[in-house]
Amino acid sequence: MSAQAEIGVIGGSGFYSFLDDVTEITVDTPYGEPSDSLFLGELGGRRIAFLPRHGRKHHLPPHRINYRANLWALRATGVRQVLAPCAVGGLRPEYGPGTLVVPDQLVDRTKTRTQTYFDGEPLPDGSQPNVVHLTFADPYCGPGRAAALAAARGQDWEPVDGGTLCVVEGPRFSTRAESRWHARQGWSVVGMTGHPEAILARELGLCYAALALVTDLDAGAETGDGVSHEEVLKVFGENVGRLRDVLFDTVARLPVTRDCACVTALDGMDLGIELP
Numbered sequence: 001m002s003a004q005a006e007i008g009v010i011g012g013s014g015f016y017s018f019l020d021d022v023t024e025i026t027v028d029t030p031y032g033e034p035s036d037s038l039f040l041g042e043l044g045g046r047r048i049a050f051l052p053r054h055g056r057k058h059h060l061p062p063h064r065i066n067y068r069a070n071l072w073a074l075r076a077t078g079v080r081q082v083l084a085p086c087a088v089g090g091l092r093p094e095y096g097p098g099t100l101v102v103p104d105q106l107v108d109r110t111k112t113r114t115q116t117y118f119d120g121e122p123l124p125d126g127s128q129p130n131v132v133h134l135t136f137a138d139p140y141c142g143p144g145r146a147a148a149l150a151a152a153r154g155q156d157w158e159p160v161d162g163g164t165l166c167v168v169e170g171p172r173f174s175t176r177a178e179s180r181w182h183a184r185q186g187w188s189v190v191g192m193t194g195h196p197e198a199i200l201a202r203e204l205g206l207c208y209a210a211l212a213l214v215t216d217l218d219a220g221a222e223t224g225d226g227v228s229h230e231e232v233l234k235v236f237g238e239n240v241g242r243l244r245d246v247l248f249d250t251v252a253r254l255p256v257t258r259d260c261a262c263v264t265a266l267d268g269m270d271l272g273i274e275l276p
């Protein structure tokens with residue numbers, strides 16, 4: 001398949017619905033179906049593929065998302081750089097609703113998710129992935145993070161530069177004890193989708209950067225009745241416009257030619273399978 005897109009955005013219709021000439025395509029993968037169709041559009045000369053992470057009807061909870069199919073489908077479409085907006089809870093009182101965090105670390109507290117393509121299971125074409133261990137010390141793309149930070153500042157939305165995204169299994173929110181524990185570790189925000197997206201992107205040699213919008217203070221940082229889903233949706237809705245502006249400006253700032261560690265992550269590895 002020829003490259004139809006170069007940059008992937010894992011996010012819903014709020015990010016692409018008003019673009020001209022959006023083309024919907026379906027992509028099948030050796031790992032099954034992605035969350036939804038891919039929606040291809042163009043922005044400032046860059047070709048983008050949007051993929052609604054939870055499906056266009058938001059019917060997939062975080063632990064049911066086929067992360068492997070999602071990242072594979074993006075790569076098969078030609079995508080090499082991925083931007084991942086997500087809603088998170090703030091683990092510090094100063095990270096209230098509306099805070100934008102561009103994390104530089106993550107902690108995996110998920111429980112049930114397949115987090116590798118190199119699991120020994122043969123693909124439908126008969127090829128067999130080898131055992132592969134990748135460096136993941138720095139889970140996010142440096143130039144991707146820098147582009148997101150510059151874009152936010154350009155929109156007068158001072159972002160939090162760095163910090164740790166703690167990814168929990170969900171779909172429930174944390175207890176107060178869990179949340180206080182996460183905060184005491186020095187972690188910044190908590191979400192449900194940032195893992196295994198980041199490592200699967202790395203395993204495909206893709207650049208990946210997260211833009212984490214705080215929609216609520218997590219249970220350990222607030223003093224009310226705890227997090228509610230309505231609250232999360234309300235704050236996300238209030239901020240989706242400016243998050244879209246930041247995303248699109250980030251797209252414009254992403255390097256046309258990649259020169260980062262993501263590109264060479266797979267160098268010298270015998271994968272056993274052919275990447276699309």
Ligand SMILES: [Zn+2]
Pocket residue numbers: 141142143144206207208258260261262263
């Ligand atoms: Zn990169």
